[in-house]
Amino acid sequence: xxxxxxxxxxxxxxxxxxxxxxxxxxxxxxxxxxxxxxxxxxxxxxxxxxxxxxxxxxxxxxxxxxxxxxxxxxxxxxxxxxxxxxxxxxxxxxxxxxxxxxxxxxxxxxxxxxxxxxxxxxxxxxxxxxxxxxxxxxxxxxxxxxxxxxxxxxxxxxxxxxxxxxxxxxxxxxxxxxxxxxxxxxxxxxxxxxxxxxxxxxxxxxxxxxxxxxxxxxxxxxxxxxxxxxxxxxxxxxxxxxxxxxxxxx
Numbered sequence: 116x117x118x119x120x121x122x123x124x125x126x127x128x129x130x131x132x133x134x135x136x137x138x139x140x141x142x143x144x145x146x147x148x149x150x151x152x153x154x155x156x157x158x159x160x161x162x163x164x165x166x167x168x169x170x171x172x173x174x175x176x177x178x179x180x181x182x183x184x185x186x187x188x189x190x191x192x193x194x195x196x197x198x199x200x201x202x203x204x205x206x207x208x209x210x211x212x213x214x215x216x217x218x219x220x221x222x223x224x225x226x227x228x229x230x231x232x233x234x235x236x237x238x239x240x241x242x243x244x245x246x247x248x249x250x251x252x253x254x255x256x257x258x259x260x261x262x263x264x265x266x267x268x269x270x271x272x273x274x275x276x277x278x279x280x281x282x283x284x285x286x287x288x289x290x291x292x293x294x295x296x297x298x299x300x301x302x303x304x305x306x307x308x309x310x311x312x313x314x315x316x317x318x319x320x321x322x323x324x325x326x327x328x329x330x331x332x333x334x335x336x337x338x339x340x341x342x343x344x345x346x347x348x349x350x351x352x353x354x355x356x357x358x359x360x361x362x363x364x365x
Contacts, residue, residue: 125328127232127241127280130272132343134327137336142349149348156192157260160201161244163187164258165227167205168245172224200301204258207299207306208245211254219249230280235325237332243277248285251292253313255281262302268309271296272324275311279320282313 125133125140133140166187170180187193208224215222225246232239247254255278259266268274274296282291294311330336340359350356 123232123236123238123240125236125239125331127239127273127276129346130276130324132347133331134272134323135341135343136339136347136355137327137331138334138338139343139347139349139353140331141334142353143347146348152192153261153263156197159187159190159192160197160204160260161227161258163193163198163201164204164208164244167202168208168224168226171205171209200260203301204299207297208247208256211256211297212247215247215249215252215254222247222249225281228284230277231283232276232280234283235276235279235320236328239328241277241280243281246281248281248289248291251290253278253281253285253289253291253294254297255294256297256299259298259300259305260302261300265303265305266298266300266307268296268298268307271298271309274298275316275319276324278311278316279324282317 124144129140129143132143163184166175166180166183169175170177175183208226212222212224225248226244228243228246230241230243232241243255244258245256247256255274257274257277278294278296282294285291291313294313294316296309296311298305298307300306327336338353338355340353340355344350344353344356344359347353347356
């Protein structure tokens with residue numbers, strides 16, 4: 116199963132921050148990494164989802180499944196409800212694969228794969244939850260276990276950047292013309308999708324992501340405040356954020 120996920124300085128998960136506020140990435144790097152109950156729950160849900168996909172596909176034996184499941188069940192965040200949500204995600208991924216196999220019998224499924232994002236982001240990497248590749252189509256699926264914020268697929272920079280990573284990894288093997296993004300957020304009953312034309316997605320990657328990433332990696336650019344500040348570790352010392360907070364109160 117997948118290891119604990121590492122984070123790049125310009126992480127895809129933090130893209131909404133550094134795309135809007137380029138200096139934020141280097142500012143955040145001054146603060147220690149921290150975790151939360153919600154993040155730990157999400158990590159467990161991803162690990163369990165990956166295991167359930169492998170088990171339902173017959174990639175692990177029943178004995179191997181039980182052995183891998185035991186330490187997950189011993190996690191303090193494990194519950195029958197979390198198991199149900201993770202299984203729902205596994206089924207969604209496999210249903211997406213089955214739909215692709217109708218017209219492409221040899222459609223391929225990849226899960227929890229490290230993605231090389233350096234074509235767009237300096238030292239960029241990330242971990243993609245799941246992708247189904249069929250003739251002309253890439254389906255990118257992301258499990259969101261949080262229940263505090265509804266996450267849409269449209270206008271989602273994290274998922275779009277992951278899609279760029281999947282394209283970089285497999286475009287040489289497949290002629291991908293359409294990219295469909297999927298957000299599976301079970302605790303908010305949210306399944307959201309958005310379609311990119313592959314050429315337009317790559318164009319966005321070069322003109323927007325790569326351009327801003329180059330500035331952000333150096334810690335340059337102008338700080339701007341907005342909704343992306345919510346999860347920024349540097350907001351306590353950010354003058355621009357403080358000015359926005361004061362103006363809101365006023």
